[in-house]
Amino acid sequence: MASAQGTSLGSLGKLTELRQRIFFVIGALIVFRLGSFIPVPGVNPEAMTNLIEQGGGLMNMFNMFSGGSLARFSVFALGVVPYISASIVVQMMGSVIPSLQALRKEGEAGRRKMTTYTRFGTVGLAAFQAFGIAVALQKQVAQGGAPVVYTPGMGFILASVVGLTAGTLFLMWLGEQITERGIGNGISLLIFAGIVAGLPGAVAHTLSMASNGELSVIKMLLVVAVILGVTAFVVFMERAQRRITVNYARRSGGQRAYMNQTSHLPLKVNMAGVIPPIFASSLLMFPTTAATWFGQGHQSRWITELTQALIPGEPLYDIIFAVLVITFAFFYTAIVFNSQETADNLKRSGALIPGIRPGRSTADYIDNVMTRLTGVGALYLVLVCLVPSFMQKAWHVPFYFGGTSLLIVVVVVMDFTAQVQAHLVSHQYESLLKKANLRRN
Template identity: 85%
Template sequence: MAQAKGNALGKFGKLTELRQRIFFVIGALLVFRLGSFIPVPGVNPDAMTNLVNGNGLMDMFNMFSGGALARFSVFALGVVPYISASIVIQMMGSVIPSLQALRKEGESGKRRMTMYTRIGTVGLALFQSFGIAVALQKQVATGGAPVVYTPGFGFVLASVVGLTAGTMFLMWLGEQMTERGIGNGISLLIFAGIVAGLPGAVVHTLGMSSNGELSVLMLLIVFAVVLGVTAFCVFMERAQRRITVNYARRSGGQRAYQNQSSNLPLKINMSGVIPPIFASSLLMFPATAVSWFGAGHQARWLQDLSQALNPGEPLWAIVYSVLVIGFAFFYTAIVFNAEETADNLKRSGALIPGIRPGRATAGYIDGVMTRLTGVGALYLVLVCLVPSFMQKFWHVPFYFGGTSLLIVVVVVMDFTAQVQAHLVSHQYESLLKKANLRRN
């Protein structure tokens, strides 16, 4: 019994690194949640909450920041400037020759690209914080109370410094989580912000059921739809199209190596959650513009456009679907280069059966990727439209929208995969140690 206990403690001790990484991630997420309650001085909290709720673009950013924007805390901008800068640098890296060369320089080029991303993050954070601070000074709450107590240069300066510093701290915290923890730190911060509102949404939904606003049957249907959509997202995110690749026969000395066969995996959803985020941001601009610039006769056309682009409306569904499909093809073309993949296969002596190496291989891969992107784009449209239609027609408090649900699923899958990779690496280390002991 003592020996079994010792073996168990030994196995537990081998997971010290994994345990430390998980504890570091938990501690960083706690810091993120505590910081989201530190307000920037000079803002009326009740008026700010009323302004953000139901404000379209601001409501989405508030969800990503875990409610920090509604409280106007130092983390109100969240990691949105960092994500925007990363996407811009990534797009420029596919167009500008100098940045293309940096991407091929390995670790040194990666560090330079990271530096450019940080500089872009600072610039975007300064611009966004200044715009928000100036616009908030003109806002008035529903009861007539101003959102900002004492407008002026002091409030703008405090807001710009506080919000920019908060964004830079979150960027640093996310990078530390990636290096010392498990998973992508920036993605985990967004995940924490989205999940932070889940308990309140569950309590609100159960309260509606107990008050009779939501029947028990409708509650079960909502629960079943949530599980079904989540399972469908997991299935589609794992789905791949594997292209068979054969390596030419090689001979070395007196040995002859036979043909080896492998697979080139291509994901159905290569663009991830970028298309829904871009599409949602563009469609929310009219509603946000109406709330910020007021409602008058001159802005009547803007009000009509905002009403037509409300979630669940026919025009919104059509425009949203077109934008998601367009962004899916656009972003996939940026992150995946069929010609570069074909050149890499040719250099390694690999070929696709029945396809000539070089340009013919690039054309074949591009055709396969185009069909996969079409299926992936339709999948994104379906996942994003179902929650919106439930909210519109059934008046269901469906908390997880399409974008947030995709983010949660992708982050959880990535985190689980990295934990499993750590566990497998520890198993290999133990096997190697046992083999060395037996040889000795």
Template identity: 85%
Template structure:
């Protein structure tokens, strides 16, 4: 009786720990949402909102990722974009710079050094982006001629740089705390919260259009069904793996010198994640952003022509976007996954792929498999990202989520669910081990 009571209390304690982690994540997201309403002084909020809504380009994408913080010009206006950019740059340099390659092989100490470089890079990128935004806003006027900045000058630029940089660093710290004390990846959860924050308004707007007759009920049902189908397709593809059979030979003693074990080397279809769509969208939206920020003078006529040619909905936009996504998918996968290094690790652990010689031949085989998988994953990313665009441009559907946003939401939810299940399973294993030890004693 006492043993059963002790096991029940232990299980309750483990569930309490999981509950505390979940509550910590919720509290951190609440802090993130509250901070998105703290404005940087010196900006006309109504003019800033009109400027962002009519600007298009990168502004709308960054505003969505920050949960509307950019249009309010809050201290969280930059969001976690500087941190993500710094992480990508450090990760890329870690694959080509010999000194950083050596750091990656030093284990925990090397990881801490790389994290320190990422933080320094975040500070630099945040200050640079804040200075550029503040300097550009001083000459901006919203629809109606209202100035965006009340009193332009050095004081406004200084306050913006300090406020926006501090906000980005706080979000970086908050994301790290969520990762350590909560559940899931903190940075991904902050991006997820920013995207989902606009969902209630988008759903209300869509239902209002349906009730007013602007959107037929049949088309609304088709849109909902298509959204569910695309979401299910994303879930299936994100979980899909190509498992390469691997045989391990280990010494067991006795009459049998070796005992073979069979395992699998799992390779994801979409190894690059959501990085290719983000890079492609950023490059294609840059001309539109430059036109909206630097005016429509004589010196920018060529930029206006380029912007019109690659505007969303144009055939050239769809073609260039698809090509960029495919190129970035192969490029980023080559950075994050080294087939020869994987082959060397298999060789050192006494593993081999049946029918393939260890070493270089194994690396070439894995590289070939990974190339084919990346091709399939790149086509999958193109399809997922272009379907919402077709819905918006050809069906005139107020579809809130773009392909990149949908990918982020699905991946974050899947990761969060998997980590919750892992916590529950680990607690069950611990309770079973405790029971086994008690029975032996």
């Protein structure tokens, strides 16, 4: 009786831990939303909002990623984009520079060192972007002639650099705390919260357009159908795997003999996740930033025209975006997945792929399969990210999420659900083990 009571108390404790993790995530997201309303001093909020609305699709997209912080020019205006960019750069350098390659092989100590480099890179990128934005805003005038910055000068630049950099570092720390003490990837959840924050307003705006007759019922149903279709397609592709058959050699010893066992090596179709679209969008943001640096003068007409051509939905933007997504998909997959290391692990465990020799031949076979899968995954990312943009451009249909943001939302929700289920399964597994021990005793 006492043992059964102890088991039930252990189960309750496990569920309480899961509940505490979920509450921690909710509390952290509330802090993130509250911080997005703390403005950097010296900016005219109405003029800043009008400027973002005039800035085109890229400005609106990054404003959406930050949960509206960019339009309010809050301390979280840069979001976690500098951290993501620094992380990708450090990972890329880790696959090229020998000293960083050695760090990656040192286990936990090496990972901590790489994390330190990522944090320093985040500080540098955030400070650089904050300085560029502050300098650019001093030259901007919104519609009606209202200046965006009340008192331009070094005081405003210094306050912006310190405020925006501190906000990015706080979000970096908050994301790490969510990953450690909550459930899911903290950085992804912060991006998810920023995107979803504007969803109620977008739904209300769409319904008001439908009630006023600005949006027909057919177009509204089309929007809903496309959202559901793209969501189902993303779920299907994110769960898609190529399972390579693996045979384990017979093992015998003592009184037990193990016959040949067959298993599978699962390879995801989209191994790179949502990193390629995010990084491609970040790179395409630089021409817009450069245009604001050089102003609206005659000498910068060519870069202004280039900026206009790099608006989502324009042919040049779509072509460059597709090329960047495909390139980063292959490059990032090569970073996170090592076919030679996988082949060595199979060889050490006594496993082999039928018809393929262990060692180098196995690595080449896995690499060829992974290359074909990455090609399919890259085309899938391009399709999901660009189809909603085509719909917006051709039919003038209000589609709040867009392809990249919808992809991020669906993937983050799937990852969060999977981790919650993993916690529940581990809890059930521990309960079964305890019951089995009780019965033996």
